[in-house]
Amino acid sequence: AQSPVTVLGLGLMGTALASALLKAGHPTTVWNRTAAKTGPLAAQGATPADTAADAVAASPLIIVCLTTNEAVRALLAPEAEALAGRTLVNLTNGTPAQARELAQWAAAHGITYIDGGIMAVPQMIATPAAYILYSGSDEAAFETHRPTLEALADTKWVGKDPGLAALYDLSLLTGMYGMALGVAQAFALIGSEGIPAREFAPLLRDWIVAMTDGIVPETAEAIDTDQHLTDVSNLAMNREAYPNFIQAYAEQGLRTDAFEPFQDLLDRAVEEGHGADGLSRLVTLLKKS
Numbered sequence: 001a002q003s004p005v006t007v008l009g010l011g012l013m014g015t016a017l018a019s020a021l022l023k024a025g026h027p028t029t030v031w032n033r034t035a036a037k038t039g040p041l042a043a044q045g046a047t048p049a050d051t052a053a054d055a056v057a058a059s060p061l062i063i064v065c066l067t068t069n070e071a072v073r074a075l076l077a078p079e080a081e082a083l084a085g086r087t088l089v090n091l092t093n094g095t096p097a098q099a100r101e102l103a104q105w106a107a108a109h110g111i112t113y114i115d116g117g118i119m120a121v122p123q124m125i126a127t128p129a130a131y132i133l134y135s136g137s138d139e140a141a142f143e144t145h146r147p148t149l150e151a152l153a154d155t156k157w158v159g160k161d162p163g164l165a166a167l168y169d170l171s172l173l174t175g176m177y178g179m180a181l182g183v184a185q186a187f188a189l190i191g192s193e194g195i196p197a198r199e200f201a202p203l204l205r206d207w208i209v210a211m212t213d214g215i216v217p218e219t220a221e222a223i224d225t226d227q228h229l230t231d232v233s234n235l236a237m238n239r240e241a242y243p244n245f246i247q248a249y250a251e252q253g254l255r256t257d258a259f260e261p262f263q264d265l266l267d268r269a270v271e272e273g274h275g276a277d278g279l280s281r282l283v284t285l286l287k288k289s
């Protein structure tokens, strides 16, 4: 028989998680602040709990997925005693420091804490495209519950520092947001002359894939060897070319503010004597001195 699991928080993500556990055959207890959201899951076989305390008491493994870690803290602080001796897996998006603080609170109350970062949207849960990052001081507890967690998505253990899952999660999403901003500006620029987005999309997609395949591993190599010199495209040249972008946005009636900080970064790189280096040098310039 599959082991019992409790899910606290039945938003879009929590509902997808509980549904995946039910499909995998786990007796699943669910709780949500707004009780009506337990309805569809109860129809799939979940057991709704009247209170968070009842939900916690029902399973050795408790998965929580709320909007913020502030909400997690507020919900679970009064349930510390009920959680003692159980494993709490927190899949709420947050910062490394928040995860470490929750881990400390949990340790002080005899609760096994595992932090997680979901690299998927709700629709991707329990599909091969999804994975979840995990970290926490008790790797053995993670291994114990891993077969259950595999019902949600592929599992990636990233280490014993509880803040690591959030660090990996936010670092990956940083790449995504940077790309999303570039994609938005690219469509705005091409669209400023009425070129249909659908016509431009394949070019943009292929270009980003090709650039990603080059830039990501090359940057990693440069960072790890501390060798930023390039014979491909140096910062001095990029600095001279970049004003054309800002000028073109303005000429085409677009806002320039989202892309102006990159000029500052290029200027600073050259001023600090890194003109012959490649874009990988920007990584060191982003550190606060």
Ligand code: NDP
Pocket (backbone or CB within 6 Å): 009, 010, 011, 012, 013, 014, 032, 033, 034, 037, 065, 066, 067, 068, 071, 072, 074, 075, 091, 092, 093, 094, 118, 119, 120, 121, 122
């Ligand atoms: P939703 O807005 O759909 O759901 C939020 C959930 O949090 C609801 O169950 C809500 O309860 C609950 N909640 C909020 N505040 C409190 C509180 N103070 N006390 C108790 N419960 C509270 O968000 P999602 O389910 O989409 O997201 C949940 C987490 O998952 C977030 O941290 C998000 O960043 C992360 N995530 C989401 C992804 C997505 O694509 N959706 C992708 C990856 C991560 P109520 O129903 O009563 O309002």
